[in-house]
Amino acid sequence: MSAFDWGDIQLGRIPLRETFDVAEAGGDTRTLDLDGQESFPPLTRAQVVARHDGINSLTMGQVIPVTFTDKPERNGYYTIKAASSTYTENRGERVTADWKVSLERVGSDAETDLQSRLTGAVRLNDYSSSGERWHAPPIGHYGYYTGSTNPSTMTRASSDGTITVYRSVPANVSPRWGCPPTTYLAGRVRVTTTAGQEVYGADVPLSATDWSLSNGLVNATPSASATLDVQSYSGGAYRSKLWNISVAGSAASVASWDGATLLRNDPEMAIVRLVKGLNPGRATLDLTLRRGSRTVEGYLQVGTAATLAVYRSTLETNTQIPANGYVRASANDANGNRFAIGSARTWVGHANGGILFSSVTVMDFWVGAEVGGTGAVSGDTGLELRNQYFAAMPEAIYGVRR
The missing domain is CATH 2.70.98 (Beta-galactosidase; Chain A, domain 5)
Incomplete structure (x- = not known):
């Protein structure tokens, strides 16, 4: 929970304060527009700068998990349509980042598969090795699907918990899997x-x-x-x-x-x-x-x-x-x-x-x-x-x- 008992919004990896309205629109696509402000105080200056930079570094067309504390019905996966942040610094007194993000809803984890497009390339090597095609989704994933041929699995204990690694993933297959948005970040780089x-x-x-x-x-x-x-x-x-x-x-x-x-x-x-x-x-x-x-x-x-x-x-x-x-x-x-x-x-x-x-x-x-x-x-x-x-x-x- 944020300082002063505000709710949180997790925009991909970026934590933000949930102190604002959510504007939605229907039609051919369902859009969601967010805006808010991060400030020092109560955050540290480094936190405000990181969130400002993070908003401006979002990639258009990228699919990210979005979760809310006070609006959990809006949790799901969204495509980024636009993002901006305005940085203001009153030296020694206050730092603010006024940000706006426009999203297009893909769906909840119950109705959305995440598809991993793997290149399948094998590194050129001097050992005549074809490599081992492997893949590791987030810790909280489920329903890993590679068609008619299943990979083998192993687990590794990490500081985030136990992560599953899929080995001998079939060639020319883009695995599909589900994951609750709330657990998508576990095991991340x-x-x-x-x-x-x-x-x-x-x-x-x-x-x-x-x-x-x-x-x-x-x-x-x-x-x-x-x-x-x-x-x-x-x-x-x-x-x-x-x-x-x-x-x-x-x-x-x-x-x-x-x-x-x-x-x-x-x-x-x-x-x-x-x-x-x-x-x-x-x-x-x-x-x-x-x-x-x-x-x-x-x-x-x-x-x-x-x-x-x-x-x-x-x-x-x-x-x-x-x-x-x-x-x-x-x-x-x-x-x-x-x-x-x-x-x-x-x-x-x-x-x-x-x-x-x-x-x-x-x-x-x-x-x-x-x-x-x-x-x-x-x-x-x-x-x-x-x-x-x-x-x-x-x-x-x-x-x-x-």
Whole structure:
């Protein structure tokens, strides 16, 4: 519940105060127009800015869940038709965001299927792998339908709850599923910036030194003592592994980034782009995280050929499996897990545990953990995590009448 006992409206991922009227119209389509104001006080300035930016980052034609505290009969899925917000700041006194959003109703969850359009592409790789076609809808989904051929399932414990991952999804099929709007966000990919404020769109500010990319299973963030801290959720907590990323082999790693931006920021997938000046030249790292994934994906680029590497910041005894394209810890760590890292291309192993490419301008990689180590369940072994990475399937979600 909002401050002062106001109701809430959840517009996709954007929380707003329900202190306004809802204008509706019927006809060929059923429209719903909303307007309201967010302000500091009582919110913080950062919250007002985030909601203002989030409204202006909404994508026309996108289908989102919308829920109300005081008007639950209007809960459902809506297509965005128009969105705007006017920002006013009286320095040191007050900040306001007066916003308007026009929506077209698709329907309630009882009458609406959400359809995941999966590309079905397999990442070009040096291992003759066809990948493993997999998919993870929100935690609260139901009625997952792929026609006459059913996929297999597995579950993963996340910080949001238990998420179901569908494996061996049939090719050339766009799965359909239902989900109450109130539970659609559980298990989503989140991007946060300064002070843990969630970022609601892609065209919004992102701190280069204070950000995180998380899906409840993996949390990637900058580290003061390494390039990245990639944390895996197990045993009710995130377990940290520090990684160095270098454009000079083992000679030096990137200690900090000069810029950060978002290429995509949706509940099912987010991409953070990091930039480092090399004086001259620059390095660019794209980090991708998908809903339900145990690994974060990376794509490192430089302008002139160099030795690119990703490796553990401190030596951890490891087993290199070049024939299968990945490296894993040789033994379970104190939390019962084993790190795993690999690439779609042939690599040279790093002594600390990692991969290295000589005289290249690009490097792709994935990094995460075999949660459970030697007791990892089917779907969470290093080879399976590799195959899931090879099945590169960006997802677009559409609302269709059931």
